Amino acid sequence: MSKTPNYDVKVKAILDATKPGERVCELTGEKWNMTEEEIGWYRKFNVPPSKYSPNTRWKILAYFSTGFQFWWNKHFETGESVLSFHHPATGIRVLPDQEWLERDFSNVSLLLSTDQSFFDQLYILTRKVPYRATYDLVPPEQSISLVSLGEQDCYFTLGSRGKRNFFSWVCMDGENSSLVFLSNNVVDSHQILHCNRIFQCKYLRECFDCMDSCFLFDCRSCQYCFGASNKRNRKYLWWNEQLSKEEWEKRRAEVNLGKRSVVEECEQSFEKLLLEDTIWPENFNEKTTDSTGEYLNGSVNCSQCYSAVSGSLYNFRCTYSIGSCSHCAFCWGSKDTSESYFSVTIAGSNKCQFCFRCPQNDTCYYCLMCDNCQYCFGCVGLRRKKYYILNQPYTEENYWKEVDKIMCKMLEDNEHGDFFPTKFSSTYGPESGAAVYCGSSVEEIRQLGPNNFDPNEQGATQRKEIDPKLIRLRTDIPDSIDELTDDWIGVPIYDEEAKRTFAFLKPEIEHYRSVHVAPPNTHFIRRTNKASVLGQLCSLEKRLCSNCAKESLVAKCENYPDRKIYCKSCYLNYLEEHG
The missing domain is CATH 3.90.1280 (CBS domain Like)
Known part of the structure; x- marks a missing residue:
């Protein structure tokens, strides 16, 4: 019934x-x-x-994801500064994770009104209940991190697990590496995107099992290569040219990647290689069956999905799925979740719709930050509750009567069927996941939502005032890591494009020296966001194979719209001949 x-x-x-x-x-x-x-x-x-179109729905969900954001928010009660991914200008206040988990917010509620928009009522409640500041799954040790999975001695990392890493996101089991994105087992390396099992490498994309190499794209089991694409089991390549061991070592010794000016020249050569002498496969999927999309691994019957690992089944338009996610549609950032729809970051949940950061929930609708709840509608910050609406308790019978009324009213108001309006988001729009993961333009961000305020509002970018006399320009930063002395540690540096300051950390400089990386001269948010859009974006389009004209569904690539794409069959034939 x-x-x-x-x-x-x-x-x-x-x-x-x-x-x-x-x-x-x-x-x-x-x-x-x-x-x-x-x-x-x-x-x-x-x-x-x-x-909304499917790509727009992804962008809306991504607008709620953290992207790569670090802000100084305010403690909900004391007003003290707390590092978080929630921007204070959105009206959200936070509590450190442990404090939040020790609290019960069921005493903060609203009486349901049938005369008012349900979203308007729920929005008020979201600004009355504090949010978890960092949402760590495994508390970090001696680290500056968000959504930690077990970081140790790491600085400015997101959704990662590793040791002594810097400015990385979704980096699992990395060590002594920097600017790593969506990669696993990366050691002593720098600027690695969508790679696995990498050792002592720099500037790699879409590579597996590579060592002692730089500027590689779509390479497997390569070593001692400098500038290569679409190669397998190769050594001593130099911009795809085969060299002897002696000649390669001679050339390599002449290139100092510890100098930023040299890196910039090499990046130009890498761009030329990617545009003129590189083939993109229609996707980088591995071990998938009857599935379409990008970055799928071990997926079965998943349609138009993006980034799924470890066993996704029968999903539609889902992104960043981990574990046994099944029979879901339009879910972003799910883990071991089933039968759920249009939600963000739900783990171990079942039959949830339109929910945000709700782990271990069952049959919940329009809930935010709720944990281990069942049959809740429009609730915020609850734990282990059942039959609640707007954080108010109901009997089972009355709960379903009210839910029936609410959903009918939401249909009439054209509210039901889509995710929360983007004004609910706690992110700064231009640096949200919509920009970082989906490649949304400034105009698209403006269309998506209202969170386009000055990022420096309400002290979000600095904990305390900085003496203007101490600030240096980024153009003052030395070109070479050999010239970057310890005098630069802690010195505020102004990035005019980011409109905020940054500083070198002592462990950061030590890392650059150990892997011989040129000192960066831009704010770390700009660095990470620039690197993130170098890969395949969370946005799908139809393209023709450049060889046989077969149509395929591929992920957009903002930096390479005119790249040569081969269907899987033509790509494998190309590798047989050229790899």
Whole structure:
């Protein structure tokens, strides 16, 4: 028997009238073809069709993800500075994780009003309940990190586990490395994107099992290579030219990557190599079955998904899935989750819809930061609760009566069926996941939401005032790591484009010296965001194989829109001949 009979009648009429065909995104104007497959997922979850295109929905979800943001927020009660990924200008205040976990916020609630927009009511509640500052899953040790998975002696890392790493995100089991993104087992390396098992390398993308190499793209099991693409089991390559061991070592000794000016010259050569002598496969999927999308590993029957590892099954348009995620649609950042829809960062949850950072929940709707809850609707910060609406308790019977009314009202108000409005987000829009992961332009960020304030508002970028006399310009930073003395440690440096200051840390300089990396001359947020969009973006489009003209669904690549893409068959044939 239906728990929400009135809503079911209304949404059935909408779904019965929904036919496949071209649609126009209400937010961006993008056209897309709503297929029977997509409509089937709406029927499965008993929700009305979205008014936004699939790519726009990804961008909305990404707008709520952290991106790579570090801000000084305020303690909810004392007003003391607390490092967090929640920007204070969004109106959200925080508590350190341990304090938050020791509290019960069920005493902070709202009485449901049938005359007011439900989203408007829920928004008020989200600003009354503090958020977890760092959302660490495993507390870090001697580290500056967010969403730590077990960091030790790391600085400015996000969603990672490792030792002595710097400015990295989603880096698992790395050590003494910097600027690492979506990679595993990276040691003594710098600027590594979408790679696995890398040792003593610099400036690698889409590589596996490589050592002692620089400027590689799509290489496997290569060693002593400088500038190479689409290679397998090779040594002593120099911009794809085969050299003898002696000649390679002679040339390598003449290139000092400890100098920024030299790195910039090599980057230009790398760009030329990527545009003129490189083939992109239609995707970088591994061990997948009947699946489409990008960066899928071990997935089965996943359609149009992005970045899934360790066993995703029967998902549609999901991103950043870990573990046994199954039968989900439009979920971002899920782990071991099933039967869930249009949610962000839900782990170990089941039958959840439109939820944000809700682990171990069952049959919850429009909840934020709730943990181990069941049958909750529009709640914030609850733990181990059942039958709550806007943090108010209900009997089981009354809960479902009210939920039926709310969902009918939300249908009438054109609210139900899509994620929270982006004003709910705690991120700074231009540096949110929409920009970092999806490559959204400044104009697209403006279309997505209101969080385009000055990032320096409310003291978010500095804990205390800096004496202007101490600030130096980034153009003053030495070109060579050999010239960067300890006198630079802790000196505030102004980045005019980022409109904020940064400083070198002592362990950071020691790291650059140990791996012989040129000293950076931009704010670390700019560095990380620039590096992140060098790979395949979380945005899909149809492209033709440059060799046989077969159509494939591929991820967009902002920096290389005119790259040569081969379908899987043509790509493998190319590797046989040239790899």
